[in-house]
Each structure stands twice: as C-alpha cells, then as structure tokens.
Amino acid sequence: MISKKKIISALLLISLYACSKEVASMYTGFQQPDNFPAPSYRLADNGITEGGFMLGRKLFYEPLLSKDNSVSCGSCHIQSAAFTHHGHDISHGINDRQGSRNAQPIMNLAWESTFMWDGGVPDLDLQPIVPITSHVEMGETMENVLNKLRAHKDYPSLFKKAFGKQEITTATTMKALSQFMLMCISSQSKYDSVMRKEGAAFSEQERTGYAVFQQKCGSCHKEPLFTDNSFRNNGLPAGPNNDEGRYSVTLDPADRYRFKVPGLRNLAYTAPYMHDGRLRTLDAVLTHYSEEVRPAPTLDVELLRNDKPGIPLSEAERSGLLAFLQTLNDKKFITDKRLSEQ
C-alpha cells in the first residue's frame, strides 16, 4: 500500500517538475511579429540566447549599477507603465536628483535606429552607459559597475553561461542588457490582432478614429511602430530649461527644439507625455495639436498645412482618435512575466 506521504511527495515532485518546465519554456527567443518590418538592430552581432537574455534581465533590475546601489534601470522603466516612469514628468535618480526629460519606454527598441529624445546615441549597445554614468541618474562609473559585478557571487557564472567566458567586460555587459531590451516587444495589442487578421475587429468608433489617424497623424507616427524615427519640432514652446533637443547633438540650427517622434503604443500606461512630460493626459495632447501649436522657425512642415499651425480636429475626430489610440495598448506586454524582475 502506498502511503499518503509518498503520494504527496510524488505529487510535489510532479508539480515542481511542471514548474521548472514552465520556466524553461518561457524563453522563446526573438520572435519577429508578422506585421513588423525587419529590425534595425544588428542581431547578427549579438545573437539572443536564453543565458544572455536572463543575464540582461538580472542586470536591468540590478541596483548595483548605481553609485549607492539604490537605483536600477527598472526603477525608472517600470514594466506596468510599459517601462516608463509612470506619473513622473521627469525622473529622479540617486539622491533624488532630477533629470530633465521624460523616461522613454523600453519597447520595440530592435526597430529603433537612434536612442534618447535627441538621438544622441546611435547604438542600443551604447545606450545604458548614459543613465549609468549620468550624475542625475545612476551616477556611477562603468569601471565601478564592472568591478561590482566581478566581485558578485552570481554574475561571473551568469556571464559564462551567456557568453562562454567568465570575464566581465563593458561589451558583454552592454550586450546582455541589449538582449533583454530587444526582447521587450509589444505586438499583442488589439490593433496588431486586427492587422494580422487574428480575429479581433475595430468598433465603429475605433474604425473612424483609425481613418482620422491615417489621414492626420500617420505621416510622422508611422505604422506599425507609430514612429518614423525622425526628429521634429511639434510646436511646444521651449520649457524653462530651454532644452534644444536634437540641436545639441548635431549643432545644426535646423534641429533646434526637434525631438524624436515617439511611438504611440501603450499610451494608457505611459502618461505623462512629451519629451519633458508636460502634458498629463491624451486629451491635453490632442488639444496641443489642434489648438496650441506655437509657430517657430523650425516648426515641422506637417503642422503648417492649414490656415493656422497645427492639426484641426472636430469633436467627433477627437473621440474617434482617443478610441483608436486605446487599441494600441498591450496588456500582455506589461504583464509578461518573462520581462519582470524575477
């Protein structure tokens, strides 16, 4: 006769086995969404592996990357806010020092060719150096970060698993972080389901909104990533810190007050909006484009197609647009356990 104890332990074993199997099967590799273009990131130079992805995820949530070991990448790029700093116009780093721009989402970065609001970083592998070394963000030196990781009990073996060598270098640290960030793909919104003909259908209002979007917004917010990766002055007056955006990178006067066109996915989770987070609601964003676009020498030509600067929007168009924009929210992305702190 089999004892109760034995049955219980057998059941426990089975459930443990099932759990571990589930964890292992969570890693799916880089999956190209059918309705997306080819990635810009050179995947050939940094092939994503399970070990690299898991190391990157651990590094992403690792406070050792900051000077006082208090702030990780995930502190200001929170998954439930589509990896932005929800509710913050600008973010605070170590010692509550204030930055000057709104944290951008870690989302679909494989399809971005430049990073940051001004495009000052041309390669995802170089991007994390900026927040790590910025004195208002993580305030640390890269050399210290590498030394902390080298002295850590887990990291040397995790690097070995990921890259075949226990040695921890700038390149492997950055490439691991890239592997995690590249896997942050948001492509499971209602919009995607409609586009891929997976069964979902737009409501009447969403369909109207989509038509307005295509006619009035889509030239800059190009589908399916909802950005054309360009830099434009959208008519916001300069803020108190007179951030000149792209100009500080190119020193081309035509680039004054130009900022990267942001993607529009997951807007429900990423408020506030604009490069400095000055607009708290999507309603305020639409009011800006329809009523408040400020003329400026570098104002984008797309905003000069009518009698007055901006994009005229009727009430019906506005509500249609707001309905359509909600179809770009991707609940699966912001709750995907593979991307969460483990």
Place this chain on the structure above:
Amino acid sequence: MKHYFIAIIASVIFLTSCKKDNATIDNSAAELSLEFDNIVGDKNLQLNTGVYTNAAGEAFSVSTLQYFISNVKLKKTDGTEYTVPQDSSYFLVDEGKKASQSVKLQVPQGDYTSLSFVVGVDSLRSTMDIGKRTGVLDPSGAGDHGVYWGWNSGYIFFKLEGQSPAAPLDGSGNRYFRYHIGGFGGYSAPTINNLRTVTLDLAPAGIPQVRKDKETNIHVMADVLKMFGNISNISIAANSTVMFSPFSTNVSRNYAGMFRHDHTEN
C-alpha cells in the same frame, strides 16, 4: 706575401659582412617609439604647479592634458608608406601617466622621412561594435578617464583643463577652464568634425633608422601654447569652457599645429 694574403681574406670577409649587413634590412618588424613630450612654450609642462601665460596674456595652470593619437602612418625615403594596423593604432596620451606618453610601435625596418597621425578617433572606430572597442577605446575605461561622451556617443579627442584668474568664478570659489574637444562628423546626421591629421617631416630633425635589435625613438614636442594661439587666439576670459559647440573647431585647428618633431634617437 702571407700578410698580403691575410689582408685579402680579411677584406673579403669584411666586404661580405658589410653586404650581409645591408641584406638584413628587410621588411621585418622592429621597434619604433613615438614620444609625446608636452611643453608650454619654452617650459616643460608641469601639472598643477606650473604657471604659464597664453597669447591673450592670461595666466593659467594645467591640471589635465589628454589626447588621442590614432591612425599612425610612416613614409620611407623610397616613398613607400606603412600604415600601422588599425587594431593597434589607438593611443591615449595623458600628461598624468608617464607610460602613456611613449607610444610603442612595430614597423618594418627602414629609414622614414615622414610621420602622420590623427588627433582623435576616426568615425569608423567611433561607431564600431562595442566588442571591437577595447583598451583605451573601451567606453568604460575611456569614460572613467573622462574622454568618452555617453549622451552624444563619441570620444573626447583632446582635453585640457586647468585654472586661470581669467576664468569666471564658479559656485565653489574656483576659476576653472575646460576644453573638451570631440566630434567625428556625426553618425546619423552630419555635425562638426574635429578630427585633425598631423603630418611631420622627419628629415630636418633626424631621419629615424628603424632596425632590428634596437629601439628607435621619434621625439615629438606638443606645445600647449599653440592650442591657445596658432591660427586664431583662444582667450580663457571669452571662452573658458569649450565642449561640443561650433566654436570647438577653432580649438582643434589650433592644437593640430602643436606637434613638432624635435629630434630622433637612433
């Protein structure tokens, strides 16, 4: 008669040995070092303690001087050119680090009449995969030396910092000047290019004869005063901080002329 015979034998040996000596100057590699000796006019540069005067008549001291030397090329007397392989042709000269001021190269044996190098890091290397940027180009190392810009990805080619009564008073009661010059021309959009190529004629101050089993040294003087006054005058009072700005091209044009071949040690 016997003596005569010995003399003939001796001279034959002597001649063949001479011939043999000539024949050994093949293209095999030998050591050549470039010494970067930083000076201020007719004085040697002394960090922090030395006080100097620039062309605008402003007194100043120097706390940091660093610059990248890359893409080293040498021309032989017969006109052929040797380019030091890309992967071993990036050096960061730092006045605070004695060893960094002697750039060691392996070059084919021969007599060289001209030396050229780039002050800075070329656009190709500045945009290369991070895995190929090791040594002084590692953004970690370069960053911790303060010669890497993260926010506008690229290297600081030339960095001079110090104090001067002509510099404005800052919040902590100091008068600092800072020149951080970079800009390789832009990655996705064109911007300023402060890459400067320096070519030095080696004939007047001594042609280096690079041979096996010895180290030949090209001694180069780098005169900080030239950065302040060469093609145009840079005044600390007017421009105490120059970083990534259109004005920076004036600084790089000036420092491109700060290098002079002083002598050769063969």
